[in-house]
Amino acid sequence: MPLHSTLCEIAIYAKSQKKNFLKYILAVKNCHTRLFTSVGSFEKTVKMDSEYSVITEGKASILFPQNNKVFYNNVQQFNRDLSVAAIRIWSEIFSEEKQKKAQQKKDSDIKTQCNSSLTECLHHIRQPSKTYTFTILEALAASGLRSIRYAKEISNIKYIVANDLDLDAVNLINRNVEYNELSKDFVRANQGDACSVLYQHRNFPDRFDVIDLDPYGTAAPFIDGAVQAVEEGGLLCITCTDLANLTGSNYPEKCYANYGSIPVKGEFCHEMALRILLHTLSTSAAKYRRHIIPLLCCSIDFYIRIFVRVVTSPVEPLAKVTGKNSFVPITGPIVNSSCEHCENKFHVGGPIWSHSIHDKKFVHRMLEHIKESSKETYQTHSRMLGMLSVVMEELDVPLFHSLPTLAGTLHCTNPPLKIFCSAILNKGYKVSASHAMPGSVKTDAPMDVIWDIFRSWIQLHPVTMKNIKENSPARKILAVEPSFIADFTIHPNAEPTSRKIKLVRYQQNPEKFWGPKARATGKRKVKDVENDESTEQLPSAKKKNNN
Numbered sequence: 396m397p398l399h400s401t402l403c404e405i406a407i408y409a410k411s412q413k414k415n416f417l418k419y420i421l422a423v424k425n426c427h428t429r430l431f432t433s434v435g436s437f438e439k440t441v442k443m444d445s446e447y448s449v450i451t452e453g454k455a456s457i458l459f460p461q462n463n464k465v466f467y468n469n470v471q472q473f474n475r476d477l478s479v480a481a482i483r484i485w486s487e488i489f490s491e492e493k494q495k496k497a498q499q500k501k502d503s504d505i506k507t508q509c510n511s512s513l514t515e516c517l518h519h520i521r522q523p524s525k526t527y528t529f530t531i532l533e534a535l536a537a538s539g540l541r542s543i544r545y546a547k548e549i550s551n552i553k554y555i556v557a558n559d560l561d562l563d564a565v566n567l568i569n570r571n572v573e574y575n576e577l578s579k580d581f582v583r584a585n586q587g588d589a590c591s592v593l594y595q596h597r598n599f600p601d602r603f604d605v606i607d608l609d610p611y612g613t614a615a616p617f618i619d620g621a622v623q624a625v626e627e628g629g630l631l632c633i634t635c636t637d638l639a640n641l642t643g644s645n646y647p648e649k650c651y652a653n654y655g656s657i658p659v660k661g662e663f664c665h666e667m668a669l670r671i672l673l674h675t676l677s678t679s680a681a682k683y684r685r686h687i688i689p690l691l692c693c694s695i696d697f698y699i700r701i702f703v704r705v706v707t708s709p710v711e712p713l714a715k716v717t718g719k720n721s722f723v724p725i726t727g728p729i730v731n732s733s734c735e736h737c738e739n740k741f742h743v744g745g746p747i748w749s750h751s752i753h754d755k756k757f758v759h760r761m762l763e764h765i766k767e768s769s770k771e772t773y774q775t776h777s778r779m780l781g782m783l784s785v786v787m788e789e790l791d792v793p794l795f796h797s798l799p800t801l802a803g804t805l806h807c808t809n810p811p812l813k814i815f816c817s818a819i820l821n822k823g824y825k826v827s828a829s830h831a832m833p834g835s836v837k838t839d840a841p842m843d844v845i846w847d848i849f850r851s852w853i854q855l856h857p858v859t860m861k862n863i864k865e866n867s868p869a870r871k872i873l874a875v876e877p878s879f880i881a882d883f884t885i886h887p888n889a890e891p892t893s894r895k896i897k898l899v900r901y902q903q904n905p906e907k908f909w910g911p912k913a914r915a916t917g918k919r920k921v922k923d924v925e926n927d928e929s930t931e932q933l934p935s936a937k938k939k940n941n942n
C-alpha cells in the first residue's frame with residue numbers, strides 16, 4: 396500500500412480515536428522509517444528512525460532528539476505557560492504606553508497644525524493608532540520550544556532571536572522553526588555565548604524589548620548583560636534553578652559569589668531566594684542608571700522565575716529623603732546581636748530586595764486574561780489560576796512565618812491556621828499566605844504580638860514544661876506574661892477566597908522523579924496541602940535544637 400494512503404488511514408483512525416495525529420504516528424513509527432505528512436499546503440519530511448520524537452506544547456510541536464541531548468523538561472511547561480501569559484500582558488501595557496506617548500505628541504502636533512491649515516489638522520486626527528511590534532531574545536534556547544511558542548501564541552512580535560551556545564541545539568532550533576512553518580527571519584536561530592549576544596546588544600537601537608534567560612542553574616553570569624541589553628520599559632524573564640545555593644543548603648559563599656548576598660536557612664528561604672535575585676538585578680541595573688520594577692516573582696517547584704521591567708532612572712531608595720535633592724543616610728542596625736524574645740544569636744543574611752515582589756495591577760490583568768483563556772491555550776491553566784490568585788492575596792511584606800516552626804519552638808500543639816490568622820486579624824493586623832509555601836503566615840504583626848498570641852494559645856492548650864530544657868528559647872518566651880489575651884474567634888477574612896473556592900493553590904508532585912534534569916538533591920517536598928492548611932493537619936512541627 397502506498398505510504399500516503401497508509402498515513403491517511405492513520406490520520407482518520409487517530410481522529411476517530413481523538414488522538415493527536417503526530418503522537419499517534421510516533422506510536423506506529425517503528426512500522427515506518429520515513430513518513431510524509433501534509434499539514435495544510437506545507438509538505439514536510441519527518442525522520443522517524445527513532446532519532447526524534449514529537450512533543451506538542453501549546454501551539455508548538457517540537458522535534459526532540461530521542462537521546463535527550465538537548466534539554467527538554469516537560470515539568471517546565473508551567474514556566475513556559477506563565478511566560479507566554481506574562482509577555483502577552485506586558486506587551487499590551489508596553490503598547491498602551493507607546494500609544495499614549497504618540498497620542499500626546501499627536502495632540503500637540505494637531506494644536507500647532509490646526510492653527511495653520513484645516514486639511515493638515517484633519518489628516519492628523521484621522522491617523523489610525525499604531526500597533527507596536529517588539530523583539531524577543533531567548534538567550535539560552537535549547538530546542539527552541541519556548542521561542543516557537545512565543546512566536547505562535549503572542550501577537551505583535553517583530554522577531555525572536557533564539558540563541559544557544561551549542562551547535563546541535565542551534566541546528567535543532569532551525570529544524571523546529573521549519574517544522575512549525577515559521578520563517579527563519581521571524582524566529583532567528585543564532586549560535587553564540589549568551590553573554591556576548593547580550594553585550595553586543597546593549598546599546599540603543601540594538602536592544603531587545605524582552606529578554607528571556609532560562610539557564611541550567613544560575614542566571615547570575617548573564618545578569619549584567621541583560622540589564623543593559625533590555626529596552627527602556629522592557630521585560631526580563633529570568634529562571635534560576637540553583638535553589639540549593641539560593642536557599643543556603645550549600646555553602647553560603649557560593650550564593651555570595653553569584654549574587655552578592657548571603658542566604659539564610661529557614662522556611663521563608665524560597666521567598667528569600669526571589670529577593671536575593673531581585674537584589675542582584677537591582678544593583679546590576681543601578682550601575683547603568685537603571686532600576687527594576689518587579690511584575691511577578693514566583694517560587695515554583697524546584698526553581699524561581701521572575702518577570703521584571705527595567706527603566707532608566709538614577710533614583711535608588713537607599714537613603715532618607717529630607718527635601719528636594721537632600722538625603723541623609725539610613726540609620727541602623729535596628730536590632731541587637733541577640734533576639735529580645737528568645738535571646739538566641741541573630742544570624743546575618745542578605746542584603747535582599749525588600750520592596751514589592753509583585754505588581755498587583757499586572758497580576759490582576761494576567762489573571763483576568765487566564766480566566767478568559769481555556770485549557771487548550773494553557774495546559775497548566777488551573778495551576779496558573781491557583782498560583783496567581785494566591786499571589787493576588789499575598790500581603791506586601793517581606794518573608795513569612797511557618798506556624799509549625801513557631802509551635803515547634805514552644806513545644807505546643809499547632810494552632811489551626813484559620814484560628815491563628817483570626818487572632819492576628821482580631822488584633823488589627825493583616826495576614827495572608829505566601830505562594831511560596833503552603834501553611835505560611837505573612838503578616839505585618841510584630842514578633843511580640845505573634846508570641847503573645849502563642850502565649851494565649853498555650854493558656855488554652857498547656858505545654859508540659861518538664862519536657863522543656865532550661866535556657867531554651869521556649870522557656871524564655873513562656874516566662875513572659877502576654878500583654879493581651881488573643882481573641883481566637885473566627886474572623887470573616889481568616890480564610891482566603893482562593894481556598895474557599897478550592898483553587899489549586901499549591902502544586903502536587905507533577906510526575907515521578909520531577910525536578911531539574913540532573914536530579915535535584917535535597918529538593919523541596921511540594922505536595923498538595925490544601926487540607927493541611929485548613930485545620931490541625933499542618934505538617935507537624937520539627938522538634939529541633941531549641942531545647
Ligand SMILES: C[S@@+](CC[C@H](N)C(=O)[O-])C[C@H]1O[C@@H](n2cnc3c(N)ncnc32)[C@H](O)[C@@H]1O
Binds near residue numbers: 466536559564588609
Ligand atoms: C535549560 S536549557 C534551556 C531550555 C529552554 N529555555 C526551554 O524553555 O526549553 C539551557 C540551554 O542553555 C544552553 N547554554 C548553556 N550555556 C550557554 C551560554 N553561555 N550561552 C548560550 N547558551 C548556553 C545549553 O546549551 C542549553 O541548551
